[in-house]
Each structure stands twice: as C-alpha cells, then as structure tokens.
Amino acid sequence: MKSTAPIKNNISANSGSALRYGMFISLAFMIASVITCCFSYSNAKQNIANDLNNAMIALAHENRDLWTRPDTIAAIRHLHETTHKPLLYQASDVNFRNPMLKDEAYFTLELINTNNGLHRIGGNKIASDSIIIMPERVADGLAIQVQGFADCSMASIFYASDQTIPGILFSFAILSMASMFIWKKKEPETPETEFIAVSASPSLDGIKLTPMQRQLTQMLLEAPGMKVDKRTLCESLWGNKSNAEESLYTLVKRTKSALAEANMEIVCNRGDSYELRINA
Numbered sequence: 177m178k179s180t181a182p183i184k185n186n187i188s189a190n191s192g193s194a195l196r197y198g199m200f201i202s203l204a205f206m207i208a209s210v211i212t213c214c215f216s217y218s219n220a221k222q223n224i225a226n227d228l229n230n231a232m233i234a235l236a237h238e239n240r241d242l243w244t245r246p247d248t249i250a251a252i253r254h255l256h257e258t259t260h261k262p263l264l265y266q267a268s269d270v271n272f273r274n275p276m277l278k279d280e281a282y283f284t285l286e287l288i289n290t291n292n293g294l295h296r297i298g299g300n301k302i303a304s305d306s307i308i309i310m311p312e313r314v315a316d317g318l319a320i321q322v323q324g325f326a327d328c329s330m331a332s333i334f335y336a337s338d339q340t341i342p343g344i345l346f347s348f349a350i351l352s353m354a355s356m357f358i359w360k361k362k363e364p365e366t367p368e369t370e371f372i373a374v375s376a377s378p379s380l381d382g383i384k385l386t387p388m389q390r391q392l393t394q395m396l397l398e399a400p401g402m403k404v405d406k407r408t409l410c411e412s413l414w415g416n417k418s419n420a421e422e423s424l425y426t427l428v429k430r431t432k433s434a435l436a437e438a439n440m441e442i443v444c445n446r447g448d449s450y451e452l453r454i455n456a
C-alpha cells in the first residue's frame with residue numbers, strides 16, 4: 177500500500193513556511209514604523225530649532241538698538257558679575273510658527289568678548305544657532321550673543337511631529353499579524369491517526385518468504401499495533417493441531433532470518449504474543 181506520509185510532511189512544511197514569511201512581513205512593517213517614527217520625531221525637533229532661529233533673528237533686528245545701548249550692556253555686565261548667568265528674555269510676545277513655543281521658549285542675552293573667541297551655549301534643551309550683535313560704541317571687543325532655547329518634553333515633540341506614515345505602517349503590521357493568526361485558526365488540521373495507519377503498512381514485495389512465512393508476516397502487519405497473541409496465530413495457521421506452538425516457534429525463527437534483510441524484526445512479548453517491528 178502506498179504511503180501518504182510525505183504528503184502530510186509537505187503540507188506541514190508549506191504551512192510553516194507561509195507562517196514564517198507572514199511573520200517576517202509583520203516584523204518588516206513594525207521596523208519600518210519605528211524608523212519612520214524616529215525620523216518624524218527628529219524632523220519635528222529640527223523644525224522647532226528652525227523656528228527658534230527665525231524668531232531669534234527677527235527679535236535681534238527688532239531690539240538691536242536697545243540691546244547695544246551702553247546702559248543695557250552695563251546692566252548685562254553687572255548681572256553676569258552678580259549671578260554668573262546670562263540675561264533671559266521670555267518669548268511670550270514672540271511670533272512662532274508653532275504656538276506651543278510661546279510657553280516653552282526663551283532667549284538668552286550674554287555679554288562676550290569676541291577677542292577670546294566665540295562660544296555656543298549648550299545644554300539638553302533644543303537650542304537655536306547663536307547670533308552676535310556688535311555694539312558701535314563699546315570697545316574691547318565686547319558683543320551681545322543671543323541664542324534661543326525651547327524646554328520641550330519628548331511627549332510635546334512627539335505630538336508636534338507628523339506620525340501619519342508611521343501610524344499607517346504600524347497598522348499594516350497589526351493587520352498582517354491578525355491575518356496570520358486568523359489564517360492559522362482557519363487552517364484545517366489533518367488527522368494524525370490516518371497517516372500513521374496508512375504509512376505503517378510496508379510492502380512485502382521483494383522479500384523471499386514461504387507461503388506460511390508470508391501469511392504470518394501479513395497477519396502481524398494488519399493487526400493493531402502489529403501485535404498478535406500466540407493462540408490466535410496458532411488457530412489461524414494450523415487450526416487444532418496439537419503441537420501448534422512448537423510449529424509457531426520454528427516458523428517465527430525462520431521468518432526472522434528472512435525479514436532481517438528488510439529491516440524487520442519479530443519480537444516475542446512475555447511469551448504470550450508476537451510483535452512485528454520495523455527498524456529505521
């Protein structure tokens with residue numbers, strides 16, 4: 177009888193391969209969503225810095241004369257000598273493209289010496305570029321450095337970023353995973369017992385057996401678990417013969433030698449039954 181076990185193996189292999197490809201697609205969508213989300217976040221952060229730059233330039237042009245007056249410079253110098261901190265200018269009256277920055281941004285005014293080199297005020301906040309305003313009547317290379325800062329949280333930057341594409345990619349990832357789950361649930365299961373029963377019947381073709389040996393082997397092959405008790409074998413092979421067990425013992429011994437070449441073996445179980453085993 178032809179075995180159908182390879183068909184089952186092919187079906188299982190194809191199912192497993194499709195599942196792996198499906199999970200790979202979901203993972204690819206998820207990774208793409210994370211990458212585009214990071215790019216959108218970075219772009220939003222850069223847009224805030226650009227907004228600060230534009231507002232800082234407009235503010236510097238508007239207040240240039242005020243900030244370069246000798247009394248203003250003297251006040252900034254006195255403040256720095258007292259607090260060692262730059263002068264802060266709140267940005268509530270500054271026009272930003274992003275209205276959120278009115279409450280989060282501010283500008284610093286610091287008196288610097290251009291002869292000692294320019295420097296940039298850093299920090300963990302979002303910072304604009306710095307602009308240098310040179311007073312006309314102040315000697316010794318003194319100048320006003322202006323720089324903008326935005327104290328924005330990660331949540332506020334994320335809210336300001338465009339997450340449309342990351343959201344679409346994330347939705348595709350969820351939909352693909354859900355589709356794979358539904359497909360796996362709806363996939364018909366092939367009964368295991370059907371294939372085991374069919375594939376457990378090897379052919380006796382090509383094995384040199386006498387009619388009695390073939391009849392004995394066939395009985396074992398067709399029996400549940402390939403196991404038959406001695407009494408059933410004796411009655412089926414010899415009927416009411418008085419020395420049937422001795423004849424069965426001799427028949428089994430000779431059949432063993434014939435089946436050894438086909439990787440088959442007849443085993444006696446506790447003296448009350450015989451079992452056919454197929455060695456791999």
